Amino acid sequence: MAVSINGKKLLIVGGGSGIAARLAVDAATAGAEVIVAARRHHEPTSSGTGAVIKTARVDLGDEDSVRELATHVGGLDYLVTMAADHANGPVTELDRAAVARAFDAKVLGPILLAKHLSPQIRPDGAILLFAGVAGWRPAPGLTVMATTNGAVAFLAKALAVELAPIRVNALSPGIVDSGAWDHMAEGRDRFFADVAARNPARRIGQPADIASAALLALTNPFLTGTTLHVDGGGHLS
Template sequence: MTTLQDKKLVIIGAGSGIARRIADDATAQGAQVISVGRPEVDLTDEASIHALAERVGELDYLISLAADHANGPVTELDRDAIHRAFDAKVIGPILLAKHLAPSFRPGGAILLFSGVAAWRPAPGRSVMAATNAAAAALAEALAVELAPLRVNALSPGIIDSGAWDGPGKDSFFRTVAAQNPARRVGDPADISSAALLALTNPFLTGTTLHVDGGGRLA
């Protein structure tokens, strides 16, 4: 295992609770963390991604947590919303790899975020299922093409990250916990520990880590 000490980690999609936890944990382990949100980079704009690569320079690790959901009945979906969802989860990460891959130091790694919806699709979540499945497939393809740069994906389940806050949260979480083999919902710490493992294990590549409490099996 390598360490995060003095490593440069770029996190795309810095607005989420999961991203903040990863940034905090990586910083505590000695990493130089560059957190990038929508104001800093537009994943729908290749020039913006190229500019980010120039600003970052050499790096060791990259995590992309960006997401833009297009939920709803398939008969009512908006084409532009679908495109934005694929830009965030698939096209944007491809362009991140295009512009940042040449700047990785030896031992570097990329981590993409998939999601349990790819393995447990539900009505109204067709785009989410498709983009998450594509992210997992992309990680495998990039792991082969960019080798020895390692590329993995992480698929979270239901995580108490703030995204579910609102009326009905407690009831929903109780239902999820009762169905999951782990018998609880996830915490950002669960995802952070797995993410940092994916970055620092030198023999892990082309893999999707399912950190979902067994939710895809329930």
């Protein structure tokens, strides 16, 4: 039986919009104390039920920044890291600095978060890392994205063993209407329709789909070292 998140303290690292925003609101509405930490400053917001979602600043490419975040947050129950910094394009044209930033966000940053925050996570707590469907369906131009997302799945297994009894899992979303695709303008709807036609679930994802799965991963006391594919079957198609 899943544990209630009511009264628990949750830190979400990486963005204040899209999936992160939905998870923050859902957790706060369920009674959790929520802090959202991102590289850019965000003002505290309301969950819509009166609960205030606190904010903090962190740069996953700077260990001092991660250390300061740990001091600021103090003890907590759950940590979710969903930061991303993409370095897409043909491998022959990749910029090394962009590749390094991508690994800082997805791999090195989460390792530093585990280093500085795991001692503050209560023994029945959990860490949730975010991967992505590209790790299981690589495509030309997405070599860095595929590699970082794949690394997240193995990092979750390794941390689950080392940090036990703290549970560590990964969540791999598919294509989600989170606002990340809005730059495609009119092409967005065609892209979504094509993805939905291929997915076994015959739809694309919504932030609520990912948020509910994240809460399951955090609160199920018998789930650890696992990657949850919440992608409508996208990694199979």
